[in-house]
Amino acid sequence: MCQFKDGCHFLSSKECSNEAHMSQHIYEYVGSCIQEVGPEHIVQIVTDNATNNMGAAKFKKVLDQAKQVTIFIYAHHKTLAMMRKFTNKRDIIRLGVTKFASVYLTLQKQLRHMFSSNEWEECKFSYTVKGGSSHTLVTGSTFWAGVTLCLKVFSPLVKVLL
Incomplete structure (x- = not known):
């Protein structure tokens, strides 16, 4: 979620069921999203319960x-x-x-x-x-x-x- 003057907006999602949920993959994807809107606008990051995260x-x-x-x-x-x-x-x-x-x-x-x-x-x-x-x-x-x-x-x- 991103915080802007007119409220919070959903930024993006990515279907990754065919990809390995490795921390580097998550890091790169989330990092690119943060850079796109600027870190000062990030309110929340939500990820699924992939095995990597459950680990x-x-x-x-x-x-x-x-x-x-x-x-x-x-x-x-x-x-x-x-x-x-x-x-x-x-x-x-x-x-x-x-x-x-x-x-x-x-x-x-x-x-x-x-x-x-x-x-x-x-x-x-x-x-x-x-x-x-x-x-x-x-x-x-x-x-x-x-x-x-x-x-x-x-x-x-x-x-x-x-």
């Missing part, structure tokens, strides 16, 4: 896991101090999905190092259920592959909407 629900698990680790680290002064030591005083911030994921990816090496260190082994929180779960997530490869995938899928859409 976003899979990213909820990765984001929930990232939040779980973040909440665990920030809940205890010892783990927070340890994280800041291993990341050179950098924090994990939660500004938005892509920013959150990109910060995690940037700190991947440092967080893995922290959860594999002697300091972590000596920390009383390493023996808690949440500590063990956080350790498993951060030192495993599945979580990081999910973070990378989140960035690849959501970054183009965020660029279109910003």
Whole structure:
């Protein structure tokens, strides 16, 4: 929908049942529509429930896991101090999905190092259920592959909407 002086107008639609619903395809089509009328006129973008869009629900698990680790680290002064030591005083911030994921990816090496260190082994929180779960997530490869995938899928859409 586009907002003009005389109200909102439907701009366009595209029948794509014969095409793969890949994020790049959606990105290019929506981007061209936005450029056609100007971003200041865009009020709403509506897409169908294509498999590609429904796949976003899979990213909820990765984001929930990232939040779980973040909440665990920030809940205890010892783990927070340890994280800041291993990341050179950098924090994990939660500004938005892509920013959150990109910060995690940037700190991947440092967080893995922290959860594999002697300091972590000596920390009383390493023996808690949440500590063990956080350790498993951060030192495993599945979580990081999910973070990378989140960035690849959501970054183009965020660029279109910003």
